[in-house]
Amino acid sequence: MSSELMQALNEIEKDRGIPKDALIDAIKSALNTAYKKNFGIAQSVNVHIDELSGEVKVFSQKKVVDEVSDERLEISIDEARELYPDCSQEDLVYVEITPSDFGRIAAQTAKQVVIQKLREAERSLIYEEFLDREGEIVTGTVQRVESKTVYVSLGRTEGIMLPPDQIAGERYEVGQRIKAYIYEVKNTSKGPNIFLSRSHPYFLRRLFELEVPEIYDGVVEIKSIAREAGARSKISVHSLEDKIDSVGACVGPRGIRVQNIVSELGGEKIDIIKYDKIPEHFIANSLSPSKVDRVYINEEDKIATVVVPDYQLSLAIGKEGQNARLAAKLTGWKVDIKSASQFVEENASNLVWPAFEDGSVDESLGDDVDSHSDQLGEETDDHGEENA
Numbered sequence: 001m002s003s004e005l006m007q008a009l010n011e012i013e014k015d016r017g018i019p020k021d022a023l024i025d026a027i028k029s030a031l032n033t034a035y036k037k038n039f040g041i042a043q044s045v046n047v048h049i050d051e052l053s054g055e056v057k058v059f060s061q062k063k064v065v066d067e068v069s070d071e072r073l074e075i076s077i078d079e080a081r082e083l084y085p086d087c088s089q090e091d092l093v094y095v096e097i098t099p100s101d102f103g104r105i106a107a108q109t110a111k112q113v114v115i116q117k118l119r120e121a122e123r124s125l126i127y128e129e130f131l132d133r134e135g136e137i138v139t140g141t142v143q144r145v146e147s148k149t150v151y152v153s154l155g156r157t158e159g160i161m162l163p164p165d166q167i168a169g170e171r172y173e174v175g176q177r178i179k180a181y182i183y184e185v186k187n188t189s190k191g192p193n194i195f196l197s198r199s200h201p202y203f204l205r206r207l208f209e210l211e212v213p214e215i216y217d218g219v220v221e222i223k224s225i226a227r228e229a230g231a232r233s234k235i236s237v238h239s240l241e242d243k244i245d246s247v248g249a250c251v252g253p254r255g256i257r258v259q260n261i262v263s264e265l266g267g268e269k270i271d272i273i274k275y276d277k278i279p280e281h282f283i284a285n286s287l288s289p290s291k292v293d294r295v296y297i298n299e300e301d302k303i304a305t306v307v308v309p310d311y312q313l314s315l316a317i318g319k320e321g322q323n324a325r326l327a328a329k330l331t332g333w334k335v336d337i338k339s340a341s342q343f344v345e346e347n348a349s350n351l352v353w354p355a356f357e358d359g360s361v362d363e364s365l366g367d368d369v370d371s372h373s374d375q376l377g378e379e380t381d382d383h384g385e386e387n388a
Helices: 003-016 020-039 077-083 102-132 201-211 246-251 253-264 279-286 310-317 319-331 340-346 363-374 376-382
Strands: 044-049 056-065 074-076 092-096 137-146 149-153 158-161 177-188 191-197 220-228 232-239 269-274 294-298 303-308 334-339
Touching: 003 020, 003 102, 020 044, 020 056, 020 102, 056 077, 056 102, 074 077, 077 092, 102 177, 102 191, 137 158, 137 201, 158 177, 177 201, 201 220, 201 232, 201 253, 220 246, 220 319, 232 246, 232 279, 232 319, 246 253, 246 269, 253 269, 269 279, 279 294, 279 303, 279 319, 303 310, 303 340, 310 319, 310 334, 319 334, 334 340
Parallel strands: 056 074, 158 191, 232 269, 303 334
Antiparallel strands: 044 056, 056 092, 137 149, 137 177, 149 158, 177 191, 220 232, 294 303
């Protein structure tokens, strides 16, 4: 080793923030191991490094004895007193045993240690940086795709996007620029693992925060999100100021804001729902674009029975039950959808039918169930649901 190396350690401490003492201790530990590996493991050695000249010396701990039986572990009392005049038998003393070619080994070992410490420091900085960015959106470049896992270059490191975190149907090409959500950062022996997602519901939340100033400023808040990535999402929003329309703010002028998000998600449909603290209204809103006649709720079991016009039943349920499923996720209620005629049939015994003068029953009123929206339907229409 040399003074140039010691100067380099000073520069590393200044530029990278790695304490010089920590580097020297690591080099000493590595040299200790290197000595035992190259010159025998029986001796207890102590490596000393001069912090000015960089000179390395190796000292072995030996027991002071009258007659030496193992030179690696013992030293005669006469030899010991030349170094330590006051020593006695059975004392333990350190004797220099630096091999002639140990300088070369020391230089190589020191270089390896410094490189390793720099890597560890770099990994630590990257880990801390991205740990602080957990929950944010990042933009990166697809570096490679292996076994359906996408590796995204994020500058000094790369992110990992596993198959479940990808939007169904999307294809990722090397060199492609993509946005993704950091949902977890793990520190491992090989460096930080940064897990990315484009299917996470919070990816949609962050996109709205970026695109809608009212959400970013906290004037409009996102109450809940239900998402089936690549197909359809529902997002409920609430305005903290009466003069601001929460749905209109998210849609934007001529729909530009929500269309930008739809484009980013590859055409995924987005229903923007106005939140309402009244469960019946909120559940009715959540089934957009379907119209709702009535909502009956069971508070204890958290079940909502929703009555819709017969011609709206398939729209309310959605393809393969998707609309109903997303509405349930969005509201936190189990949603049971029934057509008006089905509801009347199932509850006929509980309905009171007006009688004519001759005593016959006017069951034609059953045909009027579609008009049950006179009150709730009008309120629902006023809530301004949007379907992008």
